[in-house]
Amino acid sequence: MTGRRRPDRINLPLLKDIMAHNFVNVEAVLFLNTHPDCQEMLKLHNQNAEKYHRLVEEYQRNYGPLYSNYPDAELPWRWINDPWPWEIDYRR
Amino acid sequence: MWEYKKFLEFPADVTRKDPDLAALIVTQFGGPDGELSASLRYLSQMYTMPIPEAKATLNNIGTEELAHFEIIGTLVYKLVSGVPADVIKQTRFAPHYAKWGRANFPEDSSGNPFISAFFASHEDPIASITEDLAAEQKARAVYEYLLDMTDDPAIIDTLAFLRQREIIHFQRFGEILNLLYDFQEKHPDRYPGF
Ligand SMILES: [Fe+2]
Numbered sequence: 672m673t674g675r676r677r678p679d680r681i682n683l684p685l686l687k688d689i690m691a692h693n694f695v696n697v698e699a700v701l702f703l704n705t706h707p708d709c710q711e712m713l714k715l716h717n718q719n720a721e722k723y724h725r726l727v728e729e730y731q732r733n734y735g736p737l738y739s740n741y742p743d744a745e746l747p748w749r750w751i752n753d754p755w756p757w758e759i760d761y762r763r
Numbered sequence: 764m765w766e767y768k769k770f771l772e773f774p775a776d777v778t779r780k781d782p783d784l785a786a787l788i789v790t791q792f793g794g795p796d797g798e799l800s801a802s803l804r805y806l807s808q809m810y811t812m813p814i815p816e817a818k819a820t821l822n823n824i825g826t827e828e829l830a831h832f833e834i835i836g837t838l839v840y841k842l843v844s845g846v847p848a849d850v851i852k853q854t855r856f857a858p859h860y861a862k863w864g865r866a867n868f869p870e871d872s873s874g875n876p877f878i879s880a881f882f883a884s885h886e887d888p889i890a891s892i893t894e895d896l897a898a899e900q901k902a903r904a905v906y907e908y909l910l911d912m913t914d915d916p917a918i919i920d921t922l923a924f925l926r927q928r929e930i931i932h933f934q935r936f937g938e939i940l941n942l943l944y945d946f947q948e949k950h951p952d953r954y955p956g957f
Binding site: 686687689690693694697698700701702704705707736737738739740750755756757759760761762 | 766767768769770771772773774775776778816819820823824827833836837840841917931932935938939942
């Protein structure tokens with residue numbers, strides 16, 4: 672099979688929700704690195720990470736992979752599908 | 764190792780094509796205080812850090828800067844993709860186009876290519892972390908210069924996000940510097956000159 676493949680259908684609200692939860696843990700991890708005994712931030716980190724992984728699983732099951740090593744991949748191999756992150760219009 | 768996530772750290776967008784602005788914003792792609800410079804600086808420095816907090820912080824911030832490199836790449840790409848050559852010809856982006864077309868290339872706003880001489884990586888952890896504090900302030904300042912160059916609300920949102928991250932990184936590196944001074948006091952043998 673050659674030529675153009677059909678782009679993945681994306682779910683922009685869900686994708687943005689995943690991006691937001693990803694960002695919360697980017698921030699929580701940086702904070703915990705210099706405050707390794709902060710109970711409050713640890714709680715936020717764990718709750719947010721759980722939600723993040725649940726949303727990622729939902730997205731990958733229905734709309735295509737966000738990680739190349741995701742469970743239950745199928746053929747045709749979907750990782751290569753458009754759109755890539757720089758091709759998405761986020762202004763909706 | 765690193766693993767790619769197929770999404771951006773922030774929903775970077777533009778509301779209109781603007782090759783002139785692309786030629787300026789590219790300075791955060793490959794300029795002296797840009798995101799590639801930041802990322803490689805921290806990811807080079809982390810190996811010889813004497814305390815675990817410093818290794819982790821350099822690793823995580825170096826990784827986040829790589830995500831910022833992608834955000835800037837996205838802005839530049841969106842600002843010029845699909846713009847016809849005869850329009851680009853009238854803009855500041857023309858010299859870039861003559862060399863690279865519309866592809867992204869790590870360079871500053873004058874077209875000078877990225878070089879690792881933009882940053883330092885010292886075994887002396889105080890020297891490195893002090894450099895990192897300055898680097899974060901310089902990056903913040905550049906985002907403020909760039910914010911003065913546009914009225915595009917989507918770009919302003921994105922640059923303001925990146926500016927804010929530099930402030931947070933500065934804060935974290937400040938905490939690391941204090942931890943390093945504590946460490947030196949407890950281990951004067953490891954720092955005979957201190
Ligand atoms: Fe930074």
